Amino acid sequence: MTLEKSQLNELHWLMEMLHNIDVGLVVLDRDFTIQIFNGFMENHSGLLPREVKGKLIFDKFKEIPKEWFTRKAESVFLLKNKAFSIWEQRPYLFKFDSYRPVTGSADFMYQNTTFIPLLNSTGDVSHLCLIVYDVTDTAVNKISLKKANDELAILSQTDGLTQLFNRTHWESCLIAEYKRWTRSEHASSLVMIDIDHFKQVNDSYGHMVGDEVIRHLSGLIRQHVRETDVCGRYGGEEFSILLSDTPLKNAYIFAERLRKEVENSIVIYNDIELNYAISIGVAEVDKSMKNYTTWIESADAALYCSKETGRNKTSLHTNKTQ
Numbered sequence: 513m514t515l516e517k518s519q520l521n522e523l524h525w526l527m528e529m530l531h532n533i534d535v536g537l538v539v540l541d542r543d544f545t546i547q548i549f550n551g552f553m554e555n556h557s558g559l560l561p562r563e564v565k566g567k568l569i570f571d572k573f574k575e576i577p578k579e580w581f582t583r584k585a586e587s588v589f590l591l592k593n594k595a596f597s598i599w600e601q602r603p604y605l606f607k608f609d610s611y612r613p614v615t616g617s618a619d620f621m622y623q624n625t626t627f628i629p630l631l632n633s634t635g636d637v638s639h640l641c642l643i644v645y646d647v648t649d650t651a652v653n654k655i656s657l658k659k660a661n662d663e664l665a666i667l668s669q670t671d672g673l674t675q676l677f678n679r680t681h682w683e684s685c686l687i688a689e690y691k692r693w694t695r696s697e698h699a700s701s702l703v704m705i706d707i708d709h710f711k712q713v714n715d716s717y718g719h720m721v722g723d724e725v726i727r728h729l730s731g732l733i734r735q736h737v738r739e740t741d742v743c744g745r746y747g748g749e750e751f752s753i754l755l756s757d758t759p760l761k762n763a764y765i766f767a768e769r770l771r772k773e774v775e776n777s778i779v780i781y782n783d784i785e786l787n788y789a790i791s792i793g794v795a796e797v798d799k800s801m802k803n804y805t806t807w808i809e810s811a812d813a814a815l816y817c818s819k820e821t822g823r824n825k826t827s828l829h830t831n832k833t834q
Contacts (some may be wrong), residue, residue, distance in 0.1 A: 536606070536623075536644030539630065542589065544569050544582075547639065556608040556621065562610050577599060577605040588627045589637045595627040610648050622651035657774040673723060674730035682744030683804075686754055689742075690804040693797050700756050701763035701796045703769075704811040705729075707749040708789045708823040717784055722749075724781045725788055729774065736770050752811075760796035760828060767792045767826045791818035795829035 536556070539548035545568055549561040557564075559572065570578050579737070580602075588595050597605060599622040610618040622645050630639040669681035677685070693700055705711075707729065714722040726749060733743050733751060741753040755763050775788050793815025801807045810829040817827040 535646075536642070538569070538587075538642040538644070540569060540640045540642070542638065542640075544585070544640075546572070553644070556611075557606065573606055576605060581605075584627060585640055588629050588640055592629050592631070592637055597623075597625040597627075599624055599647055602649075605642070605644060618648050618652050621646050622648045673726060674745045676730050676733065676751070677742065677744035679746055681763070682742060682746070682752060682754070685742040686807070687751075687804050689754055689756055690797065690801075690807060695761060698757050699759040699796060700754070701758045701760055701794055702807055702811040703753040703755060703763060703767055704746070704793045704815040705733075705751040705753070706791050706807075706815055706819065708791055708819070710749040710788075713788065717781075717786065721779075721781045721784055721786070724784075725749075725779050726800070728777070728779045729788075729790065732770065732773055732777070736766065736773075740781045752808075755814070760794060760830075761797065764826060764828060767794050771824070771826055789824035791815060791823045793818055793829065794825040794826060 529657055533550070534552060536552045537548065537550040538546060538553055541547055546564045547566075548560070549564050554560060557573075564572050570576055570581075584595055584597070587593075595813055604620055604623045604624065605625045606621075608621040610621045611724075624645045626643040626645075628641040628643065629637040632638040669677055671678045676682075689700055692698070707725065710722065712727070713725055725747075729750050729751065730745070733753065737743050742753060742756075744752055746752040755766060758766070771790055771792055774788065777787070779786050779788065793811045793813065795807060795810035795814055797807050801810060814827040814829040818825045821827070
């Protein structure tokens with residue numbers, strides 16, 4: 513075999529390999545017109561190499577952001593260094609359908625792309641090579657893992673029956689709010705709620721109805737609070753709501769609105785209909801409270817006052833030293 517024939521065979525094999533490798537390969541000139549378009553790109557785009565050769569890449573692939581791509585490519589031409597685009601920053605360069613059965617949940621192919629400078633015989637960068645990697649499996653697995661971790665984090669903070677925050681998470685929010693108050697002294701109020709005669713509900717109708725009453729109250733709480741408020745199940749039939757940036761007067765208005773709606777509502781469970789009421793205690797944080805637990809104790813004392821003086825009412829904690 514002659515040297516020339518051997519070199520031609522090697523070139524043929526090289527071109528065959530580049531055409532069939534399982535990554536995308538696109539070569540552009542300085543004007544961003546397509547010069548090489550391999551089989552991977554052909555298979556996923558549905559475009560033949562002859563249909564794209566000599567065409568501006570932005571005309572054939574409208575999804576590519578021209579300004580971003582041009583800026584990325586110019587740095588490669590100028591600095592003669594590689595550049596990269598990863599799926600976490602930009603999910604894809606070419607919007608191809610995802611075809612892998614394992615990752616059927618993906619609407620498109622996630623991609624990592626490497627921008628490679630191609631030098632001519634004089635050492636100048638004359639062309640840009642794009643290597644496109646299908647990383648859909650990795651991306652979907654990572655996204656699924658993050659979603660699962662986020663859901664676990666929410667579950668770890670949530671009371672299963674009410675879907676409000678559990679006591680541990682709610683208390684950590686209260687600690688943070690108390691620390692914020694020590695710096696800013698912005699008014700914040702704590703509302704403690706207890707369902708009146710809840711034991712009688714359980715004894716008369718059973719725990720399933722009792723659970724329905726708890727769920728009903730938690731639903732009303734969610735309807736009344738703001739996005740910035742933190743509401744949780746403190747324990748048993750007792751609930752707590754942290755009203756940030758809310759003075760005692762406004763907290764009382766909120767508490768009474770909630771109490772009256774509970775008083776006028778009806779809980780229905782199968783063929784059982786019943787009314788219930790709540791007692792409420794409210795305390796605004798002040799300088800007499802040396803820590804967050806004192807704040808809880810103050811709201812709890814006001815709640816106890818409501819229960820001792822007739823129930824179905826709202827009582828306020830006032831700092832007698834002020």
